[in-house]
Amino acid sequence: MSSENLVHFEGVDKIYRRGGEELHVLSGLNLDVRRGEFLALMGPSGCGKSTILNLAGGLDVPDSGVVSFNGEDIGAMSESSRAAWRARNVGFIFQAYNLIPVLTARQNVALPLLLTPLSSAQRKVQAAKALQLVGLEDRSEHYPNQLSGGQEQRVAIARAIATDPAMLLADEPTGDLDAASAEAVLKLLKGLCREMGKTIVMVTHDPKAAEQADRTLKLDKGVLVQATHGAAH
Amino acid sequence: MPRIPFRLILAHARKNKLRALLTVGSVFMAVMIFGFLRTFIVGMETSLNECNAARVVTGSRLSLFAHVPIKLQPELKALAEDKALGITHFTWFGGIYLNSDPEHYWGRFGVDVESFRVVYGGDLNMPEGQWTKWSATRQGCIIGADLAKDEQLTIGSRVRVSGNIFPGELDLEVLGIYTSKVRSFDQKTMFFHWDYMNELSRKEGGRADVVSTFTMLLKSPQDAAPLCSKVDAEFESSPHRTLTMTERMFQAQFNAMWGNLPLFFGILGGVVLFACLMVTSNTMMLNARERVQETGVLKTLGFTAPMLLCMTMVESLLLCLLGGGLAMLLVQSVDGKMLMFVIASVPPSTVWTGLGIAALLGVLSGLFPALMVSRLQIVEALRRRA
Numbered sequence: 175m176s177s178e179n180l181v182h183f184e185g186v187d188k189i190y191r192r193g194g195e196e197l198h199v200l201s202g203l204n205l206d207v208r209r210g211e212f213l214a215l216m217g218p219s220g221c222g223k224s225t226i227l228n229l230a231g232g233l234d235v236p237d238s239g240v241v242s243f244n245g246e247d248i249g250a251m252s253e254s255s256r257a258a259w260r261a262r263n264v265g266f267i268f269q270a271y272n273l274i275p276v277l278t279a280r281q282n283v284a285l286p287l288l289l290t291p292l293s294s295a296q297r298k299v300q301a302a303k304a305l306q307l308v309g310l311e312d313r314s315e316h317y318p319n320q321l322s323g324g325q326e327q328r329v330a331i332a333r334a335i336a337t338d339p340a341m342l343l344a345d346e347p348t349g350d351l352d353a354a355s356a357e358a359v360l361k362l363l364k365g366l367c368r369e370m371g372k373t374i375v376m377v378t379h380d381p382k383a384a385e386q387a388d389r390t391l392k393l394d395k396g397v398l399v400q401a402t403h404g405a406a407h
Numbered sequence: 408m409p410r411i412p413f414r415l416i417l418a419h420a421r422k423n424k425l426r427a428l429l430t431v432g433s434v435f436m437a438v439m440i441f442g443f444l445r446t447f448i449v450g451m452e453t454s455l456n457e458c459n460a461a462r463v464v465t466g467s468r469l470s471l472f473a474h475v476p477i478k479l480q481p482e483l484k485a486l487a488e489d490k491a492l493g494i495t496h497f498t499w500f501g502g503i504y505l506n507s508d509p510e511h512y513w514g515r516f517g518v519d520v521e522s523f524r525v526v527y528g529g530d531l532n533m534p535e536g537q538w539t540k541w542s543a544t545r546q547g548c549i550i551g552a553d554l555a556k557d558e559q560l561t562i563g564s565r566v567r568v569s570g571n572i573f574p575g576e577l578d579l580e581v582l583g584i585y586t587s588k589v590r591s592f593d594q595k596t597m598f599f600h601w602d603y604m605n606e607l608s609r610k611e612g613g614r615a616d617v618v619s620t621f622t623m624l625l626k627s628p629q630d631a632a633p634l635c636s637k638v639d640a641e642f643e644s645s646p647h648r649t650l651t652m653t654e655r656m657f658q659a660q661f662n663a664m665w666g667n668l669p670l671f672f673g674i675l676g677g678v679v680l681f682a683c684l685m686v687t688s689n690t691m692m693l694n695a696r697e698r699v700q701e702t703g704v705l706k707t708l709g710f711t712a713p714m715l716l717c718m719t720m721v722e723s724l725l726l727c728l729l730g731g732g733l734a735m736l737l738v739q740s741v742d743g744k745m746l747m748f749v750i751a752s753v754p755p756s757t758v759w760t761g762l763g764i765a766a767l768l769g770v771l772s773g774l775f776p777a778l779m780v781s782r783l784q785i786v787e788a789l790r791r792r793a
């Protein structure tokens with residue numbers, strides 16, 4: 175593994191068991207995510223894209239093989255140290271935004287900051303900064319149901335970057351959005367990669383979205399079938 | 408110490424106001440029932456303990472309202488031999504002050520000042536000067552501090568009470584205001600010279616030379632029981648049959664009147680607490696079920712299983728302690744007041760037990776949801792749609 179890689183999958187197997195049936199989603203997968211790149215993952219539904227993101231972000235662990243981050247084996251960590259590692263290093267963005275409906279935009283963004291040593295005042299400032307970065311400082315007191323889908327997703331991005339993690343994992347972030355909102359979100363992600371050096375892995379079905387990435391990996395039945403380099407360098 | 412998102416807990420309660428309110432309300436009711444029940448039982452016990460076992464009260468065997476002649480006093484004294492420190496008497500005057508509204512119907516007794524002080528002086532506080540003045544003034548009276556407040560009377564006020572049991576109108580001047588040292592001594596009572604009311608009644612053609620009860624203060628409570636039997640035996644075949652018992656026996660008899668009621672209420676209280684536990688458990692379970700996805704998100708952000716367990720427990724404890732706390736505030740507010748003829752007594756132990764029950768409700772109803780929430784697998788939780 176070279177130091178230009180942030181995430182490294184080596185011989186990763188993932189098997190789901192349901193009532194005696196085994197489903198081999200990933201078998202011996204090898205994959206590298208380079209530091210500071212914007213990587214797109216494409217492939218048919220059910221091929222294991224979300225599974226890969228979950229493994230990369232330590233939401234789940236492989237059945238065999240190694241997933242490492244900065245050379246550290248994520249699967250070997252205890253549950254609680256993996257949670258702490260996630261809080262420091264990974265920001266998640268979901269298709270369904272997954273904001274907490276009873277909290278305002280600012281409170282949603284400030285939530286992961288509770289896990290940092292920052293004081294309450296510092297957390298406020300940091301949350302405001304993150305909201306400003308996604309252009310929603312004037313919506314900070316709005317609740318999720320008072321925002322449009324595009325705005326909700328931008329708040330979710332602000333929450334993902336609030337703790338300044340090195341890596342962002344986005345699972346179909348534009349899947350529920352109209353074209354214009356999708357474009358804004360993609361522009362934002364690209365900017366975060368270019369200007370703030372975030373490493374981004376994005377799962378998408380949309381070829382137009384994938385075009386924004388530096389590199390696109392195509393997956394089929396848990397096997398990488400094709401890699402293309404985006405024109406956006 | 409990890410930081411728990413209190414704001415999130417409060418936000419949930421705000422979002423689901425009705426559910427939170429009903430939960431708090433049910434704990435409030437249950438803990439309140441417990442609190443009042445215990446207050447009543449403790450009140451009975453303390454009333455009993457505060458009652459002087461060395462004071463023996465003799466009255467008519469016929470009823471509480473019948474009279475005994477004053478001429479029994481020397482005979483009683485003789486029966487007590489050297490065991491009594493003093494003997495005094497009380498006479499319930501009744502009558503009407505201002506009008507017949509119940510708030511003006513407080514106790515008023517004719518007494519003999521010197522012996523009253525010997526037998527009951529230890530139960531109340533009053534400046535020496537006021538004792539002296541009252542003793543020397545035939546139409547003087549003293550009143551309790553609560554009565555002074557309620558009727559807005561002060562030293563020098565005139566009090567006119569027209570009699571119904573004893574004819575004639577008492578015309579009294581307030582010469583002293585006392586406070587009680589023991590709760591069993593009422594602060595809403597007036598005392599005046601028996602001589603004055605007796606003469607007045609005689610002049611108006613009413614009954615004279617009678618009292619309601621005699622009280623003897625004994626040197627030792629051990630002498631009380633034999634003396635009681637001795638007195639009642641003595642007057643057994645006289646026209647004035649007596650009933651004699653210690654103040655403490657009187658209270659015990661009164662307490663016994665309630666019989667098994669406290670036990671019945673205790674069982675009822677237990678049932679109510681159990682019903683309350685079901686309400687709070689249901690609330691916390693519903694909360695946990697509705698927040699599966701949110702739990703997944705929190706765990707994704709890096710909140711650990713112990714933190715989420717904590718969060719659920721804190722939420723459950725907050726709801727229950729809020730209800731329990733409000734209930735105990737209400738219960739505490741009756742401390743020292745008369746409650747169903749018993750002086751309510753709310754010692755700190757009642758408050759702590761009430762809060763303890765509330766906390767226990769919180770722990771029991773939060774435990775299973777908290778375990779469920781903390782054990783939830785992130786990937787599973789995120790896949791489930793709310």
Ligand SMILES: Nc1ncnc2c1ncn2[C@@H]1O[C@H](COP(=O)(O)OP(=O)(O)OP(=O)(O)O)[C@@H](O)[C@H]1O
Pocket residue numbers: 190191192197199218219220221222223224225226786787
């Ligand atoms: N927890 C689970 N239990 C059982 N099977 C699962 C579980 N999670 C995923 N799977 C199965 O594993 C396969 C891969 O799932 P995954 O979510 O990674 O696919 P995906 O590529 O993200 O699909 P989509 O594009 O539809 O989101 C699917 O067939 C899915 O049904």
Ligand SMILES: [Mg+2]
Pocket residue numbers: 223224225345
């Ligand atoms: Mg998926």
